[in-house]
Amino acid sequence: MQTARQQDPQTLVAAVRGATKHYPGVLALDDVDFEISRGEVRALLGKNGAGKSTLIRLLTGATVPDRGEVTIDGAALTGSGTQRTVEAARLGVRAVYQELSLIVGMSIAENLFLGRWPSSMGVLSHGEMEHQARETLARLGLTLDPRRRVATLSPAERQLVEIARVMIGEPKLVILDEPTSSLAAAEVELLFKAVRSLAGAGIAVIYVSHRMSEIRQIAEAATVMRDGRVAGTVEVAGADTAEIIRLMLGRSEQNDRLVGEARGGDTVLSVRDLAVPPKLAGVSFDLRRGEVLGFAGLLGSGRTELLRAIGGLDAVRAGTVLLDEKDITRGSYGERVRSGIGMTPESRKEDGIMPLLGVDENTVATDFSKVTVNGVISASRMAQAAGDIVRRIGIKTARIDTPVGTLSGGNQQKVVIGRWVYAGSRILLFDEPTRGVDVEAKSQIYAIIRELAAEGKSIIFVSSEIEELPKVCDRVLVLRDGRFVQEFVAPGIETDALMAACL
Amino acid sequence: MSATTTTTSRRRGFRLFALDMNEIGLIAILLVLYFGFGATTNGFLSANNHLSLLRDAASIAIASWAVTLIIIAGEIDVSVGPMVAFTSVCLAFMLKADVNVALAILAALAIGGALGTFAGSLRAYFGVPSFVATLGLWSALRGMSFFTTNALPVTFPDNAFLDILADKIFGIPTSAIVMLVLFAVFSFISQKTAYGRSIFAVGGNANAAELCGINVARIRVLIFTTSGVMAALAGVLLTARLGSGNAGTASGLEFDVIAAVVIGGTALSGGRGSMLGTLLGVFVITLIGNGLVLRGINPFFQEVVRGVIIVAAVLANILVTRYRERRTFGA
Numbered sequence: 001m002q003t004a005r006q007q008d009p010q011t012l013v014a015a016v017r018g019a020t021k022h023y024p025g026v027l028a029l030d031d032v033d034f035e036i037s038r039g040e041v042r043a044l045l046g047k048n049g050a051g052k053s054t055l056i057r058l059l060t061g062a063t064v065p066d067r068g069e070v071t072i073d074g075a076a077l078t079g080s081g082t083q084r085t086v087e088a089a090r091l092g093v094r095a096v097y098q099e100l101s102l103i104v105g106m107s108i109a110e111n112l113f114l115g116r117w118p119s120s121m122g123v124l125s126h127g128e129m130e131h132q133a134r135e136t137l138a139r140l141g142l143t144l145d146p147r148r149r150v151a152t153l154s155p156a157e158r159q160l161v162e163i164a165r166v167m168i169g170e171p172k173l174v175i176l177d178e179p180t181s182s183l184a185a186a187e188v189e190l191l192f193k194a195v196r197s198l199a200g201a202g203i204a205v206i207y208v209s210h211r212m213s214e215i216r217q218i219a220e221a222a223t224v225m226r227d228g229r230v231a232g233t234v235e236v237a238g239a240d241t242a243e244i245i246r247l248m249l250g251r252s253e254q255n256d257r258l259v260g261e262a263r264g265g266d267t268v269l270s271v272r273d274l275a276v277p278p279k280l281a282g283v284s285f286d287l288r289r290g291e292v293l294g295f296a297g298l299l300g301s302g303r304t305e306l307l308r309a310i311g312g313l314d315a316v317r318a319g320t321v322l323l324d325e326k327d328i329t330r331g332s333y334g335e336r337v338r339s340g341i342g343m344t345p346e347s348r349k350e351d352g353i354m355p356l357l358g359v360d361e362n363t364v365a366t367d368f369s370k371v372t373v374n375g376v377i378s379a380s381r382m383a384q385a386a387g388d389i390v391r392r393i394g395i396k397t398a399r400i401d402t403p404v405g406t407l408s409g410g411n412q413q414k415v416v417i418g419r420w421v422y423a424g425s426r427i428l429l430f431d432e433p434t435r436g437v438d439v440e441a442k443s444q445i446y447a448i449i450r451e452l453a454a455e456g457k458s459i460i461f462v463s464s465e466i467e468e469l470p471k472v473c474d475r476v477l478v479l480r481d482g483r484f485v486q487e488f489v490a491p492g493i494e495t496d497a498l499m500a501a502c503l
Numbered sequence: 504m505s506a507t508t509t510t511t512s513r514r515r516g517f518r519l520f521a522l523d524m525n526e527i528g529l530i531a532i533l534l535v536l537y538f539g540f541g542a543t544t545n546g547f548l549s550a551n552n553h554l555s556l557l558r559d560a561a562s563i564a565i566a567s568w569a570v571t572l573i574i575i576a577g578e579i580d581v582s583v584g585p586m587v588a589f590t591s592v593c594l595a596f597m598l599k600a601d602v603n604v605a606l607a608i609l610a611a612l613a614i615g616g617a618l619g620t621f622a623g624s625l626r627a628y629f630g631v632p633s634f635v636a637t638l639g640l641w642s643a644l645r646g647m648s649f650f651t652t653n654a655l656p657v658t659f660p661d662n663a664f665l666d667i668l669a670d671k672i673f674g675i676p677t678s679a680i681v682m683l684v685l686f687a688v689f690s691f692i693s694q695k696t697a698y699g700r701s702i703f704a705v706g707g708n709a710n711a712a713e714l715c716g717i718n719v720a721r722i723r724v725l726i727f728t729t730s731g732v733m734a735a736l737a738g739v740l741l742t743a744r745l746g747s748g749n750a751g752t753a754s755g756l757e758f759d760v761i762a763a764v765v766i767g768g769t770a771l772s773g774g775r776g777s778m779l780g781t782l783l784g785v786f787v788i789t790l791i792g793n794g795l796v797l798r799g800i801n802p803f804f805q806e807v808v809r810g811v812i813i814v815a816a817v818l819a820n821i822l823v824t825r826y827r828e829r830r831t832f833g834a
Binding site: 333334337343350351352353354356365367377419423 | 695696697700701704711712713714715716717718774
């Protein structure tokens, strides 16, 4: 449904009309219209790949639409390349992304004016800078001392400094991309205060978030995107969560499920009251043999932190992790690897692959000893062991020693999974194993996961793409505010019910 | 055949001998230098000069093998020169005190290993950048050598074993034989052992290596231990050649070593490099130094020429790498 919101042309800050954008193999935006007025806070929602980022990139000038036009404050963007982003910035578009871009060794004031420090006759004027910084912070209702170094600030305070930075110059449209994902619940109120100050000053705010409770507090209207289109724009006050979920998901296809009846044998891993402040406040669950257990939750709900704590990569404050009824809570990551736990990281490129080494070495790196004879790596054993994995998992590579960096994302991910199959791990922790891989590779990865479970391995599957959890998981636990709030058991896990439990 | 297949997906079985584009380029440079100096410089092609070339190469190369591993792991070691001098002084003191020669040499190697382990532990367990940790050693060891010797050579009684080290076996300088044997050993370690491949893994992506269960900290300590032992070995050979321990010896050796490694195509950013490249890099540096001396070029100007050639070689290497990556990884 499409609720027509009447926009007074006098107060219109930004408008996108009939925008279409193709990327190779993907239609990212399909004839999208979007308008926002002065002083309005608009929530923007949609699944991964729904087109939110592309829409934001259109507004900031980072992307040029194939068709359609973008108007900021009455002027259409005309440039291309970096010129277009400069043009959009000059017209008053500012964006704050999830990855913070502050220089932690410098003061708040220096960060606010980064690259444009007030100076007289070539000499920086620190007094003037601090004065202006204090004023800027005050406009957002903040009382931070501008001389403090960013390194001494909490995550929330850093986020606020990022927002304060966009106040420099004359902002007309501020885009906040999941601003609360790295914040603890108590810190969110500070951010809301700043957002309200922005709106109060007549600035339009686009607030990308999926936390319904936040959206209800801060936004008047929510625009929901799906498959490159605007699925609808609704008044937040009059809309219930179910309606927004329906707009996000559309008609859901349920016929490609790989799970029948939920299965699982004896408990192999048992986690009790695990606490890792500030993200996890007492998490308990059991993982059974031959089971695929999904963790659902919004960005920032603590999914990755939980996996890292189970893997022994981060210290835990309280609680226990039992492997085969043996307490391994204080054991190191290395010890857990040796006792049969394997982990694939969320960021394949930064933490997963060794790009210059071959598929073979990337595979056997989890256990060189299996291919070593008398202290020497046996080329034939390595080729054979890696070849087995390549065939078994279906890794497409020209040769067994092709550098992993040259493979496609999906094949890289299969190598990262395959190295634990090679190591013979019994408990596999997969953090976003399908991120950034194409559709075909995704379904192959689902099939691999089910096959591993059928062999009796136990798998924890973390995903931010809610709709893939029902496809592969025997059970799904929903993480919210640092706790598991709900459990779903196959068959019959419904995506919209899962989504509702997450929001 | 495209650059992709020739340079990045060589068969491992032949890897010890397979040539990279960079290595082919270095061999060409070496041939030009060799025949260039040979044709224009009196005495360059003499048998004696070849022996001296080998000795000079050995003094750089033995430390370079270990430093190659360090740079592949994404670290750096600038303490080589003072480490050589310090272990040389230690050895001389022990020999002067009539300690058994085998024991004294082992003790010198152990001292080098311990100091390297110390620097490596600072890096691995406390996060002190390896440049800073080894810079500290660089200053402290040079100072310690001068302090304990008052800048005077430490002499010791004649010793038959050290004479063998200083002399020739089958007409080849002993130090050159040690160099070549260690070249084979380090090539093997870097290509064929879990330790060697873990070094490449750590240099290529330390986070990923850690998640694979590789003990990254242990690797980081071990490479500096190895480097300390190798520098001490170079110190032993130098002491044998000079017949005394000298606090001021091996001055600037660390720069020759690092230059040889990077000329050899090992990336300072880690993850990529080869012993063969370093061997060629050592010969490039040695040939330039030797040739310029024989031509009677002003010694101060020699430094200028050396500086220019080092930067030019590394620049060429970077351009080749960039070209290759565009071909391999796309855009």
